[in-house]
Amino acid sequence: MMMNRMQISCFTLMIFLFIGTASGQTDYIINNDNVKIMGEVKSLNFNKVKFIPAGEKKVQKFNARQIKEAYKAGKPKVRSIEMAIGERPLFLDVLEDGKIKLYEYFRSAPGYAGGGVGGFGGSAGKFNFDLVRSLIEEYNNLIISGVNKKIEVK
Known part of the structure; x- marks a missing residue:
């Protein structure tokens, strides 16, 4: 039995809607009790995460002392990391996760114009x-x- 164009169009639309809904449900946070909470990460930076838990409509804001980790689809996972003892933790991008962990932290110094790396010889x-x-x-x-x-x- 062949499907007509209308049926194919409706079927295709349903698939795109399902994919869109499913991709919105991949975002999550992990709280300090190691509980994974699904929802939508509205924004994240090194200081805070704005998150809407699944089934809710109100945005909640978290700093790096309040949650351990956050993930927004298409972005690197961020983790709460204390850069030095006694300093407030920041959310850093997780580049590699395993026995050895690699995080990305970028801080620009005032007046720094970039340039080559020195002191490495050839x-x-x-x-x-x-x-x-x-x-x-x-x-x-x-x-x-x-x-x-x-x-x-x-």
Whole structure:
């Protein structure tokens, strides 16, 4: 039995609506009691997360002392991290998560115009952030698979 254009259009529309609804339900926060709460993350930055729990309409605001983690679909997961003892925690992007964790923290200094990396001699192109991240990722994957293998840097 062949479907007519109207049936196909309605079916396609239903699929897109389902995908849209399902993707809105992938956002979550994890509170300090390690409970995962599904909902919609409206916004997040290093200082706060605005979140609407599933089934509610009111936005709730959380700082990094109030929740451990937040995830918004299409964005890196953020985790509450205390940068130094006694300092207030901040939400940092989780780049790698495993036995070795890698977080991203960006802070610009007033008047800093950027520039090259100094003090590395001729090796500044060979040992960079991407290499370090790939080594961390490879190590974490080896730990997960239970393989003890040397990691070689070429």
